[in-house]
Amino acid sequence: MSAVLNFKSHLAESFAHALREVAPDFVGATILIERPKQASHGDYACNLAMQLAKPLRKSPRDIANALIAALPKSDVVEKVEIAGAGFINVFITKAAKQEVVRGVLQAAANYGRVNAGAGKKVGVEFVSANPTGPLHVGHGRGAAVGDCLCSVLDAAGWDVTREFYYNDAGVQIDNLTLSVQLRCKGVTPDDASWPESGYRGDYIADVARAYLAKETVVSSDQSTTGSGDVDDVESIRHFAVAYLRREQDLDLRAFGVEFDVFSLESALYTEGKVEATVQKLIASGHTYEQEGALWLRTTDFGDDKDRVMRKTDGGYTYFVPDVAYHLEKWKRGFVRVINEQGSDHHSTITRVRAGLQALDEGIPKGWPDYVLHQMVTVLKNGEEVKISKRAGSYVTLRDLIDEVGCDATRYFLAARHPDSQLVFDIDLAKSQSNDNPVYYIQYAHARISTVLAQWGGERAALLHADVSVLDSEYESAVLQRMIDYPQVIETAAEDLAPHQVAFYLKELAADFHSYYNASRFLVDDEKIKLARLALIAAVAQVLKNGLALLGVSAPEKM
């Protein structure tokens, strides 16, 4: 009696049983149980009969009848009907649905957690910005989507590690170092001698000032003090990177995003991992020398042309340390790795996978997974703000948090399919902040909190409420929506699509708001009152659980 039944899988098993009896030759048929859009089509529907019609050369309705006759008895099933071209519609008993209230209240923060991941390790890398400037909107999208994805995977039973990879080596860092050094010497981007590739943002001057003042920068894993020596390039480099890492860390913390592991590209070099990987690749026979450079034959693994590993100047191209880095991840025991990145980096996918395949370490072909989010364009005063790090003109993540708020920004960036381009209209987000869907959801939670506060009774009493009186159409809708929640988590995790949680919450909030306007909760009849309060307390719990996955607060008052 305690656990809420997973109706979907329960019915899938029932139909599998019926299938074995009716058509033993076709037990391999996929059994799909879905939720019909219309209430008149029942709570769950199965299309098995239509699938079998052709191979069995019988009419779908005849097959449907046979299947229904072969269904094992179930005390949660009210009735089964055949409709349309041969859909089998299943109606669940009210009593079984009402059980979800107790299920939610008992499981509380754990309601919605499923075991699809079975405790397996998954490493999720996201943001991974170069430490060459503040985080901008694009990083914000990566942070919001990545963090939410991690939360969803965690809820789906995976053992999640959040990881940030700093590209603190290479040409961009050289440019950064040079820019800071020039600023230290009093050269500004307006001077004719300012290099084309130099960073022009004002923050470079801040770094220079701090360096000259011999400030100490403390970040999550190190402490660096500026020497103030304008000719000590190594010292400037260390200081600039540490300074900007600290800024990024602060931005992320303000955004409510925290990481378990920070990996540094530079460490791969100093620890010899890059060199070791190169040697392994050479030994694998997939490399060759040409025109003074070392190439990896990535065309052996589906790339359209081979890629240079070591340039004529002796330096490695970007993907080489990236391959070394992913080999490390593999060795750290991640059966699954997901990299959340901007779609402008998609060309690395083939190279990294090719490099890993060439290593011949038994790494699966499609490893690692990637979630790519499309570009974010920012609209301000009706005009597109061009993002250019070098020009120093861009909207920082911090700007957005300050202007729009953390909750709204996170919701806005995470509530869309990563594959679609996103226009962030700052004026709209600010001026219409009351119409932001995140408030709609939070408002539902706040309303419930107020009602429960006015009631003032013991929450524990709600566990024993007689939920059998919950039978209005509004109540049925809310019950069914809550029953759907664990399935939403499972699907969102499977599809690596955290935005589905956001849409679900909007629908649950809508069901509640309709219910709220149509009925009263603090009524005289004690039995009805407790039942309704138990129901909305459960709604509040699900809203809270879902908002937590999005990294959005669930306020008691608004």
Added chain:
RNA sequence: GUGCCCGUAGCUCAACCGGAUAGAGCACCAGCCUUCUAAGCUGGGGGUUGCUGGUUCGAUUCCAGUCGGGCACACCA
């Protein structure tokens, strides 16, 4: 020119791995507050799912082509 992503209501977006009459919000029109929060609710108008073919009981979804938008195509990160 090549590869990847996208194209759904005026605008911003959904659609449960191919299902039943394609759904929300914003905007527009008409209603609902002496009773738990009107940041809410109820109703209405608005669609050839870019276009053309194909696959099948059935296509927004899969395939081919085509048009449009974005991104990537360096010994760049």
